[in-house]
Amino acid sequence: MKKLNKILCTVLALTMVLALCACGGTTETQAPQTEAPASEAPATEAPATEAPETEAPAGEFTTVEEGKLHMSTNAQFPPYEMTTDDGGFEGIDVEIAQAIAEKLGLELVVDDMAFNAALTAAQTGQSDMVMAGVTVNEERLEVMDFSDTYATGVQVVIVKEDSPIQTIDDLANAEMIGCQADTTGYIYCSYPVEEGGYGADHVTAYDNGAMAVMALMNGQIDAVVIDNAPAQEFVKANEGLKILDTEFANEDYAIGFAKGNTALRDAVNAALNELIADGTVQAIIDKYIPAA
Amino acid sequence: MLEGLMGIAGKFYKAFIEGERWKLYLSGLGITLEMTVVALIFGMVLGVVVAVIRTAHDQQRPGRRNILLSILNALCKLYTTIIRGTPMMVQILIWGFVIFASSRDKVMVGIIGLGINSGAYAAEIVRGGLMSVDVGQSEAGRSLGLNYLDTMRFIVIPQAFKNILPSLGNEFITLFKDTSLVNTIGAAELTYQAMRIGGRNYDYMPPLIGSALIYLAIVIIFTWLQGKLERRLRQSDRR
Numbered sequence: 001m002k003k004l005n006k007i008l009c010t011v012l013a014l015t016m017v018l019a020l021c022a023c024g025g026t027t028e029t030q031a032p033q034t035e036a037p038a039s040e041a042p043a044t045e046a047p048a049t050e051a052p053e054t055e056a057p058a059g060e061f062t063t064v065e066e067g068k069l070h071m072s073t074n075a076q077f078p079p080y081e082m083t084t085d086d087g088g089f090e091g092i093d094v095e096i097a098q099a100i101a102e103k104l105g106l107e108l109v110v111d112d113m114a115f116n117a118a119l120t121a122a123q124t125g126q127s128d129m130v131m132a133g134v135t136v137n138e139e140r141l142e143v144m145d146f147s148d149t150y151a152t153g154v155q156v157v158i159v160k161e162d163s164p165i166q167t168i169d170d171l172a173n174a175e176m177i178g179c180q181a182d183t184t185g186y187i188y189c190s191y192p193v194e195e196g197g198y199g200a201d202h203v204t205a206y207d208n209g210a211m212a213v214m215a216l217m218n219g220q221i222d223a224v225v226i227d228n229a230p231a232q233e234f235v236k237a238n239e240g241l242k243i244l245d246t247e248f249a250n251e252d253y254a255i256g257f258a259k260g261n262t263a264l265r266d267a268v269n270a271a272l273n274e275l276i277a278d279g280t281v282q283a284i285i286d287k288y289i290p291a292a
Numbered sequence: 293m294l295e296g297l298m299g300i301a302g303k304f305y306k307a308f309i310e311g312e313r314w315k316l317y318l319s320g321l322g323i324t325l326e327m328t329v330v331a332l333i334f335g336m337v338l339g340v341v342v343a344v345i346r347t348a349h350d351q352q353r354p355g356r357r358n359i360l361l362s363i364l365n366a367l368c369k370l371y372t373t374i375i376r377g378t379p380m381m382v383q384i385l386i387w388g389f390v391i392f393a394s395s396r397d398k399v400m401v402g403i404i405g406l407g408i409n410s411g412a413y414a415a416e417i418v419r420g421g422l423m424s425v426d427v428g429q430s431e432a433g434r435s436l437g438l439n440y441l442d443t444m445r446f447i448v449i450p451q452a453f454k455n456i457l458p459s460l461g462n463e464f465i466t467l468f469k470d471t472s473l474v475n476t477i478g479a480a481e482l483t484y485q486a487m488r489i490g491g492r493n494y495d496y497m498p499p500l501i502g503s504a505l506i507y508l509a510i511v512i513i514f515t516w517l518q519g520k521l522e523r524r525l526r527q528s529d530r531r
Contacts, residue, residue: 116487116490116491116496119494120496123494139492139493139494140494142494143494143495144494175396176396178478181487181488181491182487182488182490182491182492186488186491187491187492190488190492200316200480200488204398204478205478205484205487205488205491206478207476211389214389215389215478218389218393218394219393219394220393220394220395220396221396
């Protein structure tokens with residue numbers, strides 16, 4: 001009898017857990033909740049100028065926190081986003097976001113977390129938007145809304161200079177390829193061979209690009225597939241590495257929003273397009289990536 | 293309400309059934325269990341050795357000091373201090389990226405990291421057990437002509453084992469769940485597979501909840517087995 005009780009209790013507890021998840025799931029699709037930012041990600045304010053305390057020009061959109069624009073990112077992706085020595089953030093995405101926030105009369109707050117968490121944060125309304133060199137693709141469009149493109153990303157392959165892998169085709173022979181977890185590079189590589197990838201058994205996902213590059217330096221993996229701009233930085237910082245001449249993939253970067261949050265997206269889009277038109281965006285990109 | 297439930301069901305379908313993704317969870321679970329079992333054995337052996345050295349050192353008769361034992365004891369103390377004083381996550385990263393910087397076998401690295409970590413905790417648990425057996429017991433054994441090892445084997449350890457079983461079960465459960473940390477160095481265990489499926493679907497909720505339930509189920513099964521073992525050992529008691 002006692003045993004039966006125990007089993008019943010366990011089943012009940014499990015049902016309750018499931019019911020809770022169910023509730024969580026339905027609210028998830030609703031646009032930004034007025035909740036504090038993700039507790040696991042320390043919200044640090046960008047070390048930038050104070051935004052004027054005026055009402056936003058568009059007015060109809062809401063943000064997670066009033067008067068503030070929360071941007072979730074993975075600040076280990078130079079030169080798009082990285083941390084500064086005093087604990088702040090800088091990079092192309094951060095500066096563009098800063099300019100957008102100023103245009104909207106909001107104060108920018110950068111929430112730093114893992115790349116996959118940054119995407120989820122925007123989807124679930126923990127942050128207003130995700131800017132982390134996010135590539136737009138069909139699958140992401142199903143679950144997120146995106147702004148217009150503000151930069152072009154090129155995925156490249158980093159190998160050791162003396163590596164047997166010298167072309168993109170040689171990647172098929174790589175015993176292990178490293179990628180940043182859940183980036184498009186990882187997803188392409190981990191597709192089964194018949195679908196154009198190399199199979200998940202030959203790809204390792206690391207929490208960030210720097211860890212993948214460290215594993216490459218150690219000889220734990222044979223190649224790293226990552227976006228070109230950070231790849232340039234990584235190759236500069238580590239001797240004996242090189243980038244293959246052929247590109248792995250060409251992609252467009254955009255800002256991601258929770259699905260259905262069109263008011264905010266339109267406002268950000270308008271600001272972004274103004275900044276593109278007056279050359280600010282190009283100036284920021286040129287500042288971090290000097291024209292070759 | 294119904295629509296919401298259907299949506300959830302669809303999400304779970306996508307995360308578990310579509311494209312035979314459940315196979316990925318199973319392979320991840322296999323690696324998780326492999327790491328747990330091997331690391332547990334490794335950690336227990338290490339723990340018992342360290343505990344016996346530490347207890348033998350501490351229970352020497354006053355005035356008698358064995359130099360060799362003192363050196364071994366100092367080494368064991370250093371080991372437990374370092375391992376218990378640093379986070380598991382940092383240890384795994386150090387094993388993966390510093391000490392075994394050229395190893396491609398991440399599961400092996402994970403097993404070594406987890407085993408050595410678990411050993412430090414097991415050592416303290418076993419030591420507690422050995423110390424909990426009254427000195428009179430081993431004195432009696434020695435007076436009856438048993439040597440040190442036989443006294444340990446037939447008199448002290450059987451009593452100590454019963455005392456420490458709950459704590460050891462605890463350590464096993466911790467170790468089992470700590471395997472999830474090895475995903476940071478890229479070992480394809482259960483959490484790693486769940487995160488990758490989440491990444492591919494852009495929806496982390498179902499795989500995370502699913503993997504949590506898998507961990508929970510295994511721990512419940514283990515706790516049940518442990519309870520059975522404890523009851524069996526208690527049969528000889530007259531309490």
